[in-house]
Amino acid sequence: MPISRYYDVKRDEKGERYLEPYVTGFLLLRLPLLNKGTAFTEEERQALGLEGLLPPHVHTLEEQKARVYRRYRLIQSPLEKHIYLRHLQDRNEVLFYALLVDHLEEMLPILYTPTVGEAVREFSHIYRYPRGFTASTRNIDRIEEALQNVPLEDVRLIVATDSSAILGIGDQGYGGMAISIGKLTLYTAVGGVGPDKSLPVELDVGTDREDLLQDPLYLGVRHRRLRGEAYFRFMDRFVEAVKRRYPKALIQWEDFAKETAFAVLERYRKVVPSFNDDIQGTGAVALAGVLSACRLKGERLSEQVVVVYGAGAGGVGVAWALVEGMKREGLIEEEAKARVLVLDSRGLLVEGRSMEAYKRPFAQRPERLGGWRFSGEYPGLLETIQNARATVLLGLSGQAGSFTEPVVRAMLENTPRPVIFPLSNPTSATEALPDDLIYWTEGRALVAAGSPFPPVGFKGRVIPIGQGNNAFIFPGLGLGAVLSRAREVTDGMVLEAAYALYDYTREHFPERLYPPVGALREVSPYVAARVMQRALEEGVAEEARVQGLSLEGLLDFVKSRFWEPRYLPYRPAPVI
Numbered sequence: 001m002p003i004s005r006y007y008d009v010k011r012d013e014k015g016e017r018y019l020e021p022y023v024t025g026f027l028l029l030r031l032p033l034l035n036k037g038t039a040f041t042e043e044e045r046q047a048l049g050l051e052g053l054l055p056p057h058v059h060t061l062e063e064q065k066a067r068v069y070r071r072y073r074l075i076q077s078p079l080e081k082h083i084y085l086r087h088l089q090d091r092n093e094v095l096f097y098a099l100l101v102d103h104l105e106e107m108l109p110i111l112y113t114p115t116v117g118e119a120v121r122e123f124s125h126i127y128r129y130p131r132g133f134t135a136s137t138r139n140i141d142r143i144e145e146a147l148q149n150v151p152l153e154d155v156r157l158i159v160a161t162d163s164s165a166i167l168g169i170g171d172q173g174y175g176g177m178a179i180s181i182g183k184l185t186l187y188t189a190v191g192g193v194g195p196d197k198s199l200p201v202e203l204d205v206g207t208d209r210e211d212l213l214q215d216p217l218y219l220g221v222r223h224r225r226l227r228g229e230a231y232f233r234f235m236d237r238f239v240e241a242v243k244r245r246y247p248k249a250l251i252q253w254e255d256f257a258k259e260t261a262f263a264v265l266e267r268y269r270k271v272v273p274s275f276n277d278d279i280q281g282t283g284a285v286a287l288a289g290v291l292s293a294c295r296l297k298g299e300r301l302s303e304q305v306v307v308v309y310g311a312g313a314g315g316v317g318v319a320w321a322l323v324e325g326m327k328r329e330g331l332i333e334e335e336a337k338a339r340v341l342v343l344d345s346r347g348l349l350v351e352g353r354s355m356e357a358y359k360r361p362f363a364q365r366p367e368r369l370g371g372w373r374f375s376g377e378y379p380g381l382l383e384t385i386q387n388a389r390a391t392v393l394l395g396l397s398g399q400a401g402s403f404t405e406p407v408v409r410a411m412l413e414n415t416p417r418p419v420i421f422p423l424s425n426p427t428s429a430t431e432a433l434p435d436d437l438i439y440w441t442e443g444r445a446l447v448a449a450g451s452p453f454p455p456v457g458f459k460g461r462v463i464p465i466g467q468g469n470n471a472f473i474f475p476g477l478g479l480g481a482v483l484s485r486a487r488e489v490t491d492g493m494v495l496e497a498a499y500a501l502y503d504y505t506r507e508h509f510p511e512r513l514y515p516p517v518g519a520l521r522e523v524s525p526y527v528a529a530r531v532m533q534r535a536l537e538e539g540v541a542e543e544a545r546v547q548g549l550s551l552e553g554l555l556d557f558v559k560s561r562f563w564e565p566r567y568l569p570y571r572p573a574p575v576i
Contacts, residue, residue, distance in 0.1 A: 028050070122175075
């Protein structure tokens with residue numbers, strides 16, 4: 001079966017890849033997966049009915065990149081830059097990705113965090129061109145027929161969101177489609193997944209935002225969110241339809257509200273290969289960064305006392321990963337959990353107090369608080385740090401400025417080199433600014449953030465601020481699962497992604513907490529190979545071609561299938 005009803009990718013007698021289009025002329029120029037713009041050769045223009053439809057000069061890809069980058073640099077507003085790049089993606093996918101790969105560190109904050117948060121908010125107002133698939137309460141009863149309208153026949157990777165908890169800005173209704181598009185942009189740019197193998201999905205089950213429901217330009221369905229049985233009937237229909245239409249696809253669940261995130265993951269992770277980036281990806285990237293911090297301190301993870309501020313999907317995912325990391329170093333589960341203290345908006349999680357079910361595994365036993373001094377019913381952030389003598393502080397609360405100077409100085413009283421990661425996104429939601437953390441700790445803190453921040457100068461030193469970005473994890477994790485044909489994304493595969501990132505950082509950037517963002521295209525294949533190796537060890541990998549391969553062989557396999565943004569020659573389909 002062709003890759004698409006509009007074209008196929010084939011190999012010639014020398015084994016070189018070429019495109020066989022099934023459309024010509026004006027229509028071909030309107031398909032971003034096929035359009036080369038001014039780079040169509042004269043021979044291709046004649047063969048494909050393009051003569052006279054394009055300027056006469058034939059550009060190289062390098063010349064096209066120079067032209068669009070010049071225009072990009074003239075734009076001042078980050079949101080307008082985001083719109084410009086998205087419009088380029090909707091015109092010419094190869095040119096878009098070639099430009100992004102060349103300027104990854106510069107453009108990632110524009111296409112992903114923090115600018116994507118604004119793009120989500122404004123999605124209905126800046127909408128220009130259809131991209132992705134929408135499953136809504138209006139079409140869920142016809143979901144199988146609707147999926148047939150997607151012109152891609154071999155989708156391997158889906159990012160799906162119900163937009164109930166976007167970044168740190170909450171329910172965004174249909175605007176969450178921008179998150180699915182953005183995540184898959186990274187899967188292609190740094191994870192090597194071909195753009196015709198991916199599908200962004202918005203699960204439009206409504207919104208509880210009154211301002212969206214009353215906005216005449218809002219693009220989503222106009223009713224309150226589905227809940228309970230009705231919600232899961234919707235999700236069941238979607239998952240079953242995807243399994244039938246795309247049996248080789250993996251689903252990444254994205255930005256679900258905390259209770260729903262855990263329920264969706266557990267309900268479907270053995271039904272269809274899937275994982276939740278907010279829970280598992282965040283946990284893995286935090287674990288990798290804390291391991292690097294421990295190495296720089298000359299200490300072990302199992303010696304740390306960790307405070308996780310924020311008990312949503314990300315916070316509990318981080319707590320899970322750290323407990324697993326401590327167990328790997330020899331602690332039993334109860335010992336590890338005693339060293340990982342999680343707080344929500346009411347204070348420390350303690351057994352016996354009311355809380356959602358997903359938080360209970362990380363509630364502290366009341367007897368562990370013997371001898372503690374605190375004023376309220378449950379210890380708050382500062383009291384937990386002081387009483388537990390915390391050495392690591394991780395922020396996943398979405399509460400801007402919550403790591404105050406007294407909180408940070410309390411960390412410094414417990415350890416000469418406190419590890420402090422304000423990981424909430426976007427930038428407006430970060431728990432502290434890195435500059436403040438460096439100055440309040442007299443340059444001794446090991447600092448990473450969820451959003452990009454410039455290096456901090458302090459007393460003649462230039463201190464890089466690591467970015468604990470899930471982009472170091474999910475592209476490699478997803479790619480490894482897809483290439484190994486894993487029938488399930490196991491906890492072991494998620495943890496392997498964390499240790500792969502840690503090992504890569506230790507080998508290539510030994511003085512840093514995380515690699516620079518510009519290294520993402522080197523990190524992802526290594527993470528993918530390690531994930532594949534773990535899938536093979538756990539017996540969930542079904543791809544025959546990877547059975548028995550060494551890590552080096554797996555890495556070669558990944559690199560040989562890593563999509564590169566370059567133009568392929570065209571050969572029109574033979575007339576029958």
